[in-house]
Amino acid sequence: MPTYKAPVDDALFLLNDVFHIERYGNLPGFSDASPDVIEAILREAAKLSEDVLTPLNRVGDKEGCKRSADGSVTTPAGFKDAYKQIVEGGWIGISAPQEFGGQGLPMTLTEIVNEYFCSANMAFAMYPGLTQGAIAALIVHANDAIKQKYLPKMIEGVWTGTMNLTEPHCGTDLGLLRTKAVKQGDGSYKITGTKIFISAGEHDLSDNIIHLVLARIEGAPAGTKGISLFVVPKFMVGDDGAIGARNGVSCGSLEEKMGIHGNSTCVMNYDSATGWLVGEENRGLNAMFVMMNEARLGVGIQGLALSEVAYQNAVVYAKERLQGRAITGAKFPDKPADPIIVHPDVRRTLMTMRAFNEAARALVLWAGLKSDVAHRSGDAKERQAADDALGLMTPVIKGVMTDVGFANTVSAQQLYGGHGYIAEHGMEQFVRDARIAMIYEGANGVQAMDLVGRKLGKDGGRALMAFLGELGAYAKEKSADETMKPLVTALGQGSGHLQQASMWFMQNAMAKPDNAGAGATDYLHLFGLVALGYMWCQIADAANAKLKSGGDAARFNAKLVTARFFMERMMPETATRLARIQAGAASTMELPAEAF
Amino acid sequence: MPTYKAPVDDALFLLNDVFHIERYGNLPGFSDASPDVIEAILREAAKLSEDVLTPLNRVGDKEGCKRSADGSVTTPAGFKDAYKQIVEGGWIGISAPQEFGGQGLPMTLTEIVNEYFCSANMAFAMYPGLTQGAIAALIVHANDAIKQKYLPKMIEGVWTGTMNLTEPHCGTDLGLLRTKAVKQGDGSYKITGTKIFISAGEHDLSDNIIHLVLARIEGAPAGTKGISLFVVPKFMVGDDGAIGARNGVSCGSLEEKMGIHGNSTCVMNYDSATGWLVGEENRGLNAMFVMMNEARLGVGIQGLALSEVAYQNAVVYAKERLQGRAITGAKFPDKPADPIIVHPDVRRTLMTMRAFNEAARALVLWAGLKSDVAHRSGDAKERQAADDALGLMTPVIKGVMTDVGFANTVSAQQLYGGHGYIAEHGMEQFVRDARIAMIYEGANGVQAMDLVGRKLGKDGGRALMAFLGELGAYAKEKSADETMKPLVTALGQGSGHLQQASMWFMQNAMAKPDNAGAGATDYLHLFGLVALGYMWCQIADAANAKLKSGGDAARFNAKLVTARFFMERMMPETATRLARIQAGAASTMELPAEAF
Known part of the structure; x- marks a missing residue:
């Protein structure tokens, strides 16, 4: 059974000594984030990750999600209780605006917490992670009515969010998408079509699921210029915020996939589902890109997260497993063999992972701070410069950190020899889980x-x-x-x-x-x-x-x-x-x- | 469902035009291998691979092997019939000595055929593949009585073979092994111990399973200098060749693993099982190395084989999948989008795989010919030189071809985007299957x-x-x-x-x-x-x-x-x-x- 220890001290060193977070004290939310507050939050996130999420990782992989004949989806045993703790801890909204119930702390902090959650249990962490992405898109593009209706519950976490882009015949090239939206007299739209690969599309963790859906309004231009973004709740929501009737959206099937079995990857059928426009007509891709940039940073973090946990477990094994003798002479002559960490090729593997992880973590915080400056600075020039830097680095973080992160899970598995190929040690799960990060949110x-x-x-x-x-x-x-x-x-x-x-x-x-x-x-x-x-x-x-x-x-x-x-x-x-x-x-x- | 077409023409070009196999006509067995004979054999192997083994690949992965309470193991549906065709075609023994019923053809030919079998169905191909390795070890090291008793049936394929090296606490460092052998009055030994990760250790494909087992004779020195090799049949074999009583060896459990689900990976329990010494006492590692060198070449071929089949399927998808437009302008303006093969990054991926596969295939044949010269030449100096070259290249072939082969299955999967992560396309199976080749027969x-x-x-x-x-x-x-x-x-x-x-x-x-x-x-x-x-x-x-x-x-x-x-x-x-x-x-x- 793999273990995990969240690298809190490393994050504190990066925040305090490398990036001098105190220099950002003028930004909204940063003054609340004193060194003590930050440390307390990270230690709490570490505890949740280590004690609650880590033990559920193998369970989630083995059990997977199950769809019943009525289209409902059950998550693996323990996920519901764990998710309750996410909600109770207010983890989804630590960086969300206070006006909608968030804590308004730096986004940088959320990035660190997400690393821990993903290391502990990537399939689980995707449920709150996708909700954060949906929140980000609504904050920037939705009108006030939509914000008031959905954001507080999503930020609290009792409702979760999804992104619905992909269709069977279109992934990267969204210009081909066919899902239709027909405007109704009351200003709403009827959405009809099929979406595939929808992570967390249906599950039993939250009271409602808020789908962000790309569709083409009747009569809109072909290609990417005719795509609009809609919010489509699983259950209709009354003006009083009460949950009403079931909307015309349902999970048609679950995909059988290589990894992240604990996350429900759904085919979602939209059958005249009621939705509301987010942002302007035919400007849906723009709105979605906000969500995708957040999401790409988040996916890069998944690469780091799996590299980190795989590394930690490789270290444990390299110190325990006795096999062969150091080429420079036995290091533990009293033992039947030396631990394999004495072998230079094993060291090389460990150092390679470590040298990536520690710098990748720094790069995530570097980007997190750019994101905070870009969103929160009062100085337009500063915002612009930060946004430039973040935009430049987003594909690098997503692409490189997931490619190398995956390669590192493979290296970590390799150190286990044959035992790495066996399910019970959990190393092969890291490889299977990490693999998706190179693909989704835009293949590398x-x-x-x-x-x-x-x-x-x-x-x-x-x-x-x-x-x-x-x-x-x-x-x-x-x-x-x-x-x-x-x-x-x-x-x-x-x-x-x-x-x-x-x-x-x-x-x-x-x-x-x-x-x-x-x-x-x-x-x-x-x-x-x-x-x-x-x-x-x-x-x-x-x-x-x-x-x-x-x-x-x-x-x-x-x-x-x-x-x-x-x-x-x-x-x-x-x-x-x-x-x-x-x-x-x-x-x-x-x-x-x-x-x- | 993945497809496969065995690259026969490429092998013929390599044999005839690159390596000029006719120049080896003086070696035993090569004169029988006229260009026509070789082509006929390869076309037949291609047919078997494409029509029989390929369709069973996904089945084998999904069903896996099942162990019953009595320790018997059932292979996936269809494996038994397919194996029968391997036996009927005489495929295991095409390069084995004629005196034991083989066809005596060049080993090079077996290497090519094994590539096809592995591409089509790696988990399946391991059953005959391991038998070939066991045959090689017996030919070099066993005494005549053992050869006469076991080789004809193994070469025919009605009995299969295994290698039993690894124990829970020892893999690479075989000096630590604990399985015991106690000499009996009749010259046999009683073998007791536990072996793990034994591929094809128990199954329903053959009438008998001949285990080659490393064990330590009572009183032998500690470390690698006290290890001997034994042949331990699942069923005792009478002097008339008839199958007798069950021997004291059984499958304790099947490993749950990342891939090659169609192959039974067994924990094997030896409980005073009767075995016979192969080669000299305490020289077991030497004898095993013969088998391991053959096996390492074979594992390198697995890397190539999976790279090839993954490449072929990536090509199919890259030509079919319409997504985006060529950056130099639409190539198929009449279609909704261009096939993704127009994109330079997709091309780069395909060319990288192809440039590896075609050269790796050449390297396998280069090594196969060295092996043939090393075993068959009448000129001692020529044998020596070939053996030198083969010894030097064996770790390169095993290590590089499985590392790169695995990386290529990942690249091929990547071209499928999200569809590559879904089980039904079979691309993720190639990744999971290819992964083991970097580990077994000596981690890279x-x-x-x-x-x-x-x-x-x-x-x-x-x-x-x-x-x-x-x-x-x-x-x-x-x-x-x-x-x-x-x-x-x-x-x-x-x-x-x-x-x-x-x-x-x-x-x-x-x-x-x-x-x-x-x-x-x-x-x-x-x-x-x-x-x-x-x-x-x-x-x-x-x-x-x-x-x-x-x-x-x-x-x-x-x-x-x-x-x-x-x-x-x-x-x-x-x-x-x-x-x-x-x-x-x-x-x-x-x-x-x-x-x-």
Whole structure:
């Protein structure tokens, strides 16, 4: 049975010492988030994750969700009680606006809490996680009546939310969608169509389920310009907020899938279901993108979360499992064999995971703070800059953190040898669960195209320029520091490759856009390496400061060693990524489709 | 439901045009293997794979194996009939010695056939595959009485074989094993102990199951020097070959595992089971290694096999699935969207798989021919050289082909988007099935250590020198050819990195063996890239010759393009691998175990 310990101290170090959260005290909600309050919240979230959600992870995988003939869906044993604790703790709304019953604390805090919940039980954490995404979309785009009606209950958690985009014939290309909306006399719409892969589409955890549904209003233009967003509750809600009759939406079947068995993945049938428009007609994709950006950050966190819990369990096993002797001579001659952590290849695996996890966590907080600034700052220029940075980094976080997160679950499983392939140890579940994160909320190839095709060139490349400028200024400032110099030099090589790759696209992809497409995934990962390397520099800098001021030597030395490992072992990959990008699209695109 | 088409033409091209199998006509068995005979055999194997084994793949995954209270195990519906066809076709023994009823054909042929069987149904293919491994061990190490008693039935396939190494507390480190053997007056032994993860340990496909079991004879030395190999039949066999009483070996339980559900993975209990010594006392590991080398080649083939079938299904989907428009403008304006194969990132994914599969298949045949020469040549020097090359490449084939093969099943699944995560398309099964190949027969980290710690230095580095020498001579010969020059140049860069890495180990790992351990996995993959690149050069050379002599232009041009893709996109990774190796072990090993 896998174990989990939420890395609270690491988050506190990042918030307080690396990112100096106190500097954000002028933002609404941040003054309430004193170091004590933050620590108390995180310790509470850790307890819930470790004691309640972790033990349900294997149960959820084994039992899965069950659909009855009437279309109702039962979640695995224990999920209902656990969800009650989520509601009672007010966890869904810690960063939601106070006017709707939230606590208004920084979104950054929610990101950290979500990491813990996902590490403990990803399939479970998706229920509150999707609700948070739906809340975000309603806050930005819904009218007041809708907000008043739905948000308080959703923020409380007694109602949950979903996203309904995908249809059997359309996923990435939403322009193809067919679900229809017909306007009624009372201003509502009748929604008819079939949606697939709807996570948490139907279940027994909440009193109502609020579906956000993309559909095409009768007579709307074809393609993406004719798509509108609707809110469609499972049960109708009276003006007094009371739950009324069942709406015309139901779960047609549950998908049999590779993992996240504890989450109900539904085919949802809309049969003249009553819905209300969210935002403007035919501007549904825009509204949905708000939700999707939040969701993409959330999915990136899932990648980190599973990498972290898989790593923790790999460490436990590597210290316990006795097998072979260290090549430098027996370390525990009194035991029948040494623990496998003595073997360099095992160490390499553990260090690789660790070097990713700790920097990825920093990157999540970096993005969380950008999100908070973008939403809460009173300074328009500051908001703009933060929004630029967040928009640029969102596909990187989603794509890289789920690709590498998945790879790390595979590595962690590998350390268990044959035992990793057996269900009872839970390592293979991490792999199966982590796999979905590379696919949903925009498959990672789509993230790569979002980065290269949309984010790079947006506003004349403003976001990229700003990020590269920040890296350059940072390197200049720190290279005078002897302890930082080797790290900053390695970062400089990586960011040099990033610059070259960006330049190469500018020169070669305008006339031949295939050159951008063929290099997009490599560019995404090159960007990720540089971003993580930048985080390592900042972590190391903070660790140096801690060491100088008498902080825990073992703990902060470990940060310095891991930073070095990252630069020596992981950063060099930027060279290969650049070489691939610069190879261009010719050999990739030359064969005719019939040759495959 | 996934489909499969065995790539027979590709194998024929490799045998006839790349490796010129006719040049091996002097070896026993090769003269019987005329081009017509080979093609007939491969077409027959293809038919069996496509029509019989492929349709059973999903069935096997869904149903799995079932153990009854009496310890008997039932395989999934259809497996029994399919296995009957394996026996009737004589497939297990096509390369086995004629004196025991085999057909004596080249082992190379068996490797090709096994690729098809594994692509079609890996869980099923393991039953005959393990029998072939057991046959190989008995041929080399058993005495005549044992050979006469067991081999004919095993080669026919009516009896199957297993390998029993692993125990709950020992996998890689077999020196720890506890299963006991007590010598009896009649020369037999009583074997007692528990073995785990025994593939095909118990099932209903064959009349008898012949277990090869590692155990420690009473009073034998501790560690690996006290291990002996025994043959332990499920049913006792009379001197007349008739099946007698049940032996004291039974299946205690079936493991619940991530994939290969159609294969029975058993806990095997030996309770004073009667067994007979194979080879010498206390030399069991040696004997087992024969089986393991065959098995490791076989497992490498599994990696290729799953990569191939996953690729084929990804191609089908990429041509069918309409989503989005080509960035260079709509390719099918009459359709609602273009097929996703127009997108460069999809192409990149397909080309990456293809560039691996076709070269990996060549590498398997290269190794198969080395194996045939090593076993069958009349020239001792030739045998030695072939054995050197095979020993060097075995960990590379096992480690690289299963790592990359698995990664390719993940990539193929990725192209399906959300549909790839759903069981019905079968793509997620390929991922779960392929995963085990990285683990069993020596986890890939162990393969890396075998290569770096054992194979490199063996006989003063003779095998490596010979291989590098062969590469150098090849490059020199071909660099005069203008069409080959770009490929040979890229190969030269890769092999230069391999040489530098080898040199670095020589200079830095003697005094500090951790430097070898920390770089072993990177070295394994660096070696793999060079080996695959070498194969691409040879394939391209043969394709050029075909084109000159009027061969199918589309087909052989595709080889040239794919060779270029490999060199431009995949070979550059050698630089990163080298950089990691040269970083040494310092940051990998610096942290104390408590820091994890």
